[in-house]
Amino acid sequence: MLLYARIVVVRVSPEPNLASTLRAALNAARKAQAKERTLVLGTIIASLKNREIELRRPATDDEVIDVLRKGIKIRREAVEQYTAAKRQDLAGVEEAQIKVLEEFLPPAVDPAEIRAAVRTAIAGGAKDIGKVMSQVLPKYKGRADGKLINQIVREELQAG
Numbered sequence: 247m248l249l250y251a252r253i254v255v256v257r258v259s260p261e262p263n264l265a266s267t268l269r270a271a272l273n274a275a276r277k278a279q280a281k282e283r284t285l286v287l288g289t290i291i292a293s294l295k296n297r298e299i300e301l302r303r304p305a306t307d308d309e310v311i312d313v314l315r316k317g318i319k320i321r322r323e324a325v326e327q328y329t330a331a332k333r334q335d336l337a338g339v340e341e342a343q344i345k346v347l348e349e350f351l352p353p354a355v356d357p358a359e360i361r362a363a364v365r366t367a368i369a370g371g372a373k374d375i376g377k378v379m380s381q382v383l384p385k386y387k388g389r390a391d392g393k394l395i396n397q398i399v400r401e402e403l404q405a406g
Contacts, residue, residue: 264310286343290317311388355390364402
């Protein structure tokens, strides 16, 4: 009698990645029957799944952060539109969703640190917005909002 054994190798990373953290949070929200939290996490995970389909591979943490930032950006635009239309009830819902998504982002970079990097880039010879942004933005990708960096660059170029 011959017996065959199939060996299955499963990679288990010691640290959970951000995508699995999001999925675990969604499951916890479902169990707690937190409808609003379940809705926003489900929407973001769907966006993440679409991104993984485009990439044809699992998303890295940086790509998950990009998906989260895009979701936050969409919701901030919705808050502006609802506020302009005097619909504070709907704006409040969107703001609550933004807070849920921000829980999963890495801590924000201090604006003073960004300002110091911008000043270094300007001192290094970059004199227009495009050149300064191209030097500073990659350093803080995923950790700082592009609008904030752009605002600091404009302020420093006008001051200098």
